[in-house]
Amino acid sequence: MADNKIAEKSSSSLIKISLIVNEQPRELVVDATMRLVDILREELQLTGTKISCGIGRCGVCSVMMDGKLVNSCLVRAYQANGKEIITIEGLGENGLHPIQKVFLEEGAFQCGYCTPGMIMAVKAMFDQYTHPTEEQILEGLSGNLCRCTGYGGIIRAVQKLSQS
The missing domain is CATH 3.10.20.30 (Beta-grasp domain)
Incomplete structure (x- = not known):
């Protein structure tokens, strides 16, 4: 029963x-x-x-x-x-998205585990701001953690994308 x-x-x-x-x-x-x-x-x-x-x-x-x-x-x-x-x-259905490309170019990953979530956060950020400021970048990434502390490459990638 x-x-x-x-x-x-x-x-x-x-x-x-x-x-x-x-x-x-x-x-x-x-x-x-x-x-x-x-x-x-x-x-x-x-x-x-x-x-x-x-x-x-x-x-x-x-x-x-x-x-x-x-x-x-x-x-x-x-x-x-x-x-x-x-x-x-x-x-990435039609080849690499520009965010994915810049992550590769700038070495914005270490172990890569956080990378999909980081890329989605960057996508959301660029949907909101075409040229985010440093403060907007830090806020946009604030909900995503990188246990390897690879933030330098991630921030460089976002800044490079922001300048294009």
């Missing part, structure tokens, strides 16, 4: 969601409380979005949702329903 209650609870929390991910319409049946980062990685095999802290403090899992930067570890399936999501894979 306990197994039936577990099965009932499991099936009752499943919902059908519709998303547009990297310009592709997707429909999925998932647990209503499944994290967006897990949907991207496990259901859609978009593993460029990484998982680190899992509590919204590091920015590693950053993606764009309806044009705004979000920590995908904090967004639940029911919250993502009907939204447009852009991941790191979506930026």
Whole structure:
């Protein structure tokens, strides 16, 4: 009888969601409380979005949702329903995005684990400011942590992009 209650609870929390991910319409049946980062990685095999802290403090899992930067570890399936999501894979679909190019040129990565989230944060910043000031750059990157302390290259890359 306990197994039936577990099965009932499991099936009752499943919902059908519709998303547009990297310009592709997707429909999925998932647990209503499944994290967006897990949907991207496990259901859609978009593993460029990484998982680190899992509590919204590091920015590693950053993606764009309806044009705004979000920590995908904090967004639940029911919250993502009907939204447009852009991941790191979506930026580079037609070759490297200019942000990705400048990160490579300036060596704006060390281990690379934070890089997808950093690039998404830079994308959000440039969507807001075409030529961000030093203060706007620091604020724009403030939600993203680099455990390797590779901030010098990251800031150089953003400044170079800002000058072009």
